[in-house]
Amino acid sequence: MSLEFAILGFLNYHPYTGYDLKKIFDTSIRHFWPADQSQIYRTLARLTEQGFAGMEKVPQEDRPDRKVYHITEAGQAALREWLAGPPPLDEPRSAPLIQVFFAGQLTDEEILAKFDGFAAIMRAILAQYDQVPAQIGPYQQEITPPREHFFWLLTLDNGIRTMRANLEWAESVIERIKSGKVPSE
Amino acid sequence: MSLEFAILGFLNYHPYTGYDLKKIFDTSIRHFWPADQSQIYRTLARLTEQGFAGMEKVPQEDRPDRKVYHITEAGQAALREWLAGPPPLDEPRSAPLIQVFFAGQLTDEEILAKFDGFAAIMRAILAQYDQVPAQIGPYQQEITPPREHFFWLLTLDNGIRTMRANLEWAESVIERIKSGKVPSE
DNA sequence: TCCTTATATAAGACTAATCCTATATTATAT
DNA sequence: ATATAATATAGGATTAGTCTTATATAAGGA
Numbered sequence: 001m002s003l004e005f006a007i008l009g010f011l012n013y014h015p016y017t018g019y020d021l022k023k024i025f026d027t028s029i030r031h032f033w034p035a036d037q038s039q040i041y042r043t044l045a046r047l048t049e050q051g052f053a054g055m056e057k058v059p060q061e062d063r064p065d066r067k068v069y070h071i072t073e074a075g076q077a078a079l080r081e082w083l084a085g086p087p088p089l090d091e092p093r094s095a096p097l098i099q100v101f102f103a104g105q106l107t108d109e110e111i112l113a114k115f116d117g118f119a120a121i122m123r124a125i126l127a128q129y130d131q132v133p134a135q136i137g138p139y140q141q142e143i144t145p146p147r148e149h150f151f152w153l154l155t156l157d158n159g160i161r162t163m164r165a166n167l168e169w170a171e172s173v174i175e176r177i178k179s180g181k182v183p184s185e
Numbered sequence: 186m187s188l189e190f191a192i193l194g195f196l197n198y199h200p201y202t203g204y205d206l207k208k209i210f211d212t213s214i215r216h217f218w219p220a221d222q223s224q225i226y227r228t229l230a231r232l233t234e235q236g237f238a239g240m241e242k243v244p245q246e247d248r249p250d251r252k253v254y255h256i257t258e259a260g261q262a263a264l265r266e267w268l269a270g271p272p273p274l275d276e277p278r279s280a281p282l283i284q285v286f287f288a289g290q291l292t293d294e295e296i297l298a299k300f301d302g303f304a305a306i307m308r309a310i311l312a313q314y315d316q317v318p319a320q321i322g323p324y325q326q327e328i329t330p331p332r333e334h335f336f337w338l339l340t341l342d343n344g345i346r347t348m349r350a351n352l353e354w355a356e357s358v359i360e361r362i363k364s365g366k367v368p369s370e
Numbered sequence: 371t372c373c374t375t376a377t378a379t380a381a382g383a384c385t386a387a388t389c390c391t392a393t394a395t396t397a398t399a400t
Numbered sequence: 401a402t403a404t405a406a407t408a409t410a411g412g413a414t415t416a417g418t419c420t421t422a423t424a425t426a427a428g429g430a
Binding site for chain 1: 186187190191194197213214216217218219264265267268269271272273274275276277278279280281282283284285286287288289290291295299302303306330331332333334335336337339340342343346347349350351353354358367368369370
């Protein structure tokens, strides 16, 4: 469901092809909503069926015709309604926390290695986030008006804060492990 | 995949029925891994096929026979291997952040209402988390040994820190909106 | 020369998870 | 009197998302 509205959101800025959209997703909202290429094309087809998007074929030599999708008035209305509506509450899922929950099975050394690994991953992601504002791609030109840009940065800020909180958590656990504060059954 | 190991993790503490497991999930790891009743039963069947769990029927009058599942040696080995292995990196998904990303479409009043709503939800969840350690159910008795309890609290701590970071984010956005710092296109 | 990347689309198969429904009885609450 | 919660299981249908593969050509790098 959410993917539909994410696509409508981008089409509301500018008409795009499925190929364009895949690149846009990968360079903008992928931190909180990764999208599969195959699913983007399917969703575009569905949006067209529903009357939320229209499509023009742009013939090309040698390559498949580009199918440029644009948002319709019905699509804009649907987008606006969804945006103003209640937050789509998605239940959180974190498989790594399952490992933590049952980590009592492991030795203290294994546990320390695990949390060191967590911390390393989180630091790497944070380093990546720091570079995001710099790499505004050619597709982002339609999203750069200050108001749009502001909300884009808000989602990035959310990601950074969440990741920092998680890193601090991992570091506090590492300290506790090192100072022997893990109960030994 | 993760659900399999979560179930094995609990069966490693004690034999349980599908019904038991549903309750255990709902009172322990549901913050980061909600589980559907139907899926628990199906996964138990699969674990038995794979030889990771065994089952004994306990006949009852008037009600369906209880099927009590226990972990096998192969199951314990599989669990241990998974726990010690690399973190199962799940890509983050947050539908509410899609709303934020495209919130430029809305009026400043609507945006303020939206973030007030976010903050309210987060405060409610935080209040819930505060009560979690108090409500150790009858099923948790097998998980209360100090080492297991320690890791249980770590996952809770993670949830609290993450939610707090998100609440602080929402509050900082609310402040910025109120002081007119949202660019108006 | 050969391999990879970029451009562009899309179907097929599969997995995980959700939602709904069915069965059967007892106890409790309104 | 009626409804709902608790105990216990499980199938059917559906949705969302992933992974793999197919088609077609040009440009660039090793």
